[in-house]
Amino acid sequence: MKISRDLALLKLSEHVKNEKTIVHCLASEAVMRALARRLGEDEERWGLTGLLHDIDVEVTNADPKVHALKAEELLSEFDLDEEILDAIRMHNDEATGIPRSTKFHHALAAGETITGFIYATTLVYPDKKIESIKYKSVRKRMKEKAFAAGVNRDHIMECEKIGIQLDEFIQLSVDAMREVSDEIGL
Numbered sequence: 053m054k055i056s057r058d059l060a061l062l063k064l065s066e067h068v069k070n071e072k073t074i075v076h077c078l079a080s081e082a083v084m085r086a087l088a089r090r091l092g093e094d095e096e097r098w099g100l101t102g103l104l105h106d107i108d109v110e111v112t113n114a115d116p117k118v119h120a121l122k123a124e125e126l127l128s129e130f131d132l133d134e135e136i137l138d139a140i141r142m143h144n145d146e147a148t149g150i151p152r153s154t155k156f157h158h159a160l161a162a163g164e165t166i167t168g169f170i171y172a173t174t175l176v177y178p179d180k181k182i183e184s185i186k187y188k189s190v191r192k193r194m195k196e197k198a199f200a201a202g203v204n205r206d207h208i209m210e211c212e213k214i215g216i217q218l219d220e221f222i223q224l225s226v227d228a229m230r231e232v233s234d235e236i237g238l
């Protein structure tokens with residue numbers, strides 16, 4: 053069966069009950085779509101991959117040793133191509149034990165990671181609105197180790213591996229999340 057965006061979201065909410073994770077997946081979808089547009093890749097496929105990348109996070113209890121390896125099983129009824137499943141698996145290189153190597157791998161790892169960082173930056177603002185944040189302050193906070201300490205800066209920096217420098221990557225990601233600000237509650 054081919055998976056539509058609606059069906060993908062339905063399937064995601066079947067396996068992910070935490071609202072914050074759903075929001076993270078929606079933000080990742082938006083960033084992946086924007087990256088695909090920027091790089092001349094297939095927007096639907098990249099968006100779908102962003103949306104589904106954490107589908108097994110609750111099934112695996114977010115265990116870094118297995119998270120992302122179970123996604124294929126949960127999505128087995130759909131005709132997802134191997135590249136999509138591979139990118140999903142490879143976003144957690146701790147589980148695969150293999151370094152990321154393709155544009156698609158790096159885009160997902162960098163894209164899904166920056167969403168958390170932007171989210172954290174937005175929450176510092178008095179109105180907690182993504183509309184209010186400045187690109188520069190995201191950049192500045194990246195250097196503060198204690199800020200959003202759980203967000204892996206190295207993963208964000210993988211944007212350079214897809215030919216996008218950090219400043220542009222921040223701008224593109226903030227803009228993409230702004231487009232879906234209602235859905236992601238920012």
Ligand SMILES: [Fe+2]
Pocket residue numbers: 076080105106164
């Ligand atoms: Fe994620």
